[in-house]
Amino acid sequence: MTPMYAVKPLVDYFIKIHGTNKVVWCPFDKETSNFVIYLSRLGVKVIRSHIDEGKDFYEYQPENFDFIISNPPFTNKRKIFERALTFNKPFALLMSNTWLNDSAPKVLFFKKDLQLFMFKDRVNYIKSDGTVDTKTTFSSSFYCWNFLDKQIVMSDFKL
Numbered sequence: 001m002t003p004m005y006a007v008k009p010l011v012d013y014f015i016k017i018h019g020t021n022k023v024v025w026c027p028f029d030k031e032t033s034n035f036v037i038y039l040s041r042l043g044v045k046v047i048r049s050h051i052d053e054g055k056d057f058y059e060y061q062p063e064n065f066d067f068i069i070s071n072p073p074f075t076n077k078r079k080i081f082e083r084a085l086t087f088n089k090p091f092a093l094l095m096s097n098t099w100l101n102d103s104a105p106k107v108l109f110f111k112k113d114l115q116l117f118m119f120k121d122r123v124n125y126i127k128s129d130g131t132v133d134t135k136t137t138f139s140s141s142f143y144c145w146n147f148l149d150k151q152i153v154m155s156d157f158k159l
Contacts, residue, residue: 025048121156
């Protein structure tokens with residue numbers, strides 16, 4: 001799970017650029033997700049879905065949404081981004097920076113401008129038992145499309 005300190009800078013940036021009158025789909029999120037909690041607290045309409053509730057990202061799509069924001073599983077990255085791009089809606093999906101070494105992002109974003117919301121420090125994710133993983137060996141960024149107002153945004157978790 002994504003800690004609030006990593007959710008807050010992206011969502012605050014989103015609100016600054018796009019406002020609160022948008023519908024955001026969080027397709028990998030339960031009601032306890034910090035994305036769902038923080039977006040809702042700021043007055044953004046949130047549609048959330050999760051495979052555990054029978055709403056598989058590869059098969060389910062809400063009727064009406066303007067943006068996608070979430071932390072997808074780090075497996076099947078290419079398929080996740082292929083699917084996200086088919087909606088033709090702006091998105092911000094948290095992913096390991098090591099994925100930039102793969103050919104997939106280069107192919108997927110060759111004719112679509114990849115945007116990155118990058119963090120100065122590593123994100124320490126919350127494990128399923130509620131403890132914080134303090135041994136994260138990789139840095140993460142939000143991989144975005146049509147979401148930011150410039151190609152790369154740097155954040156120090158304190159925006």
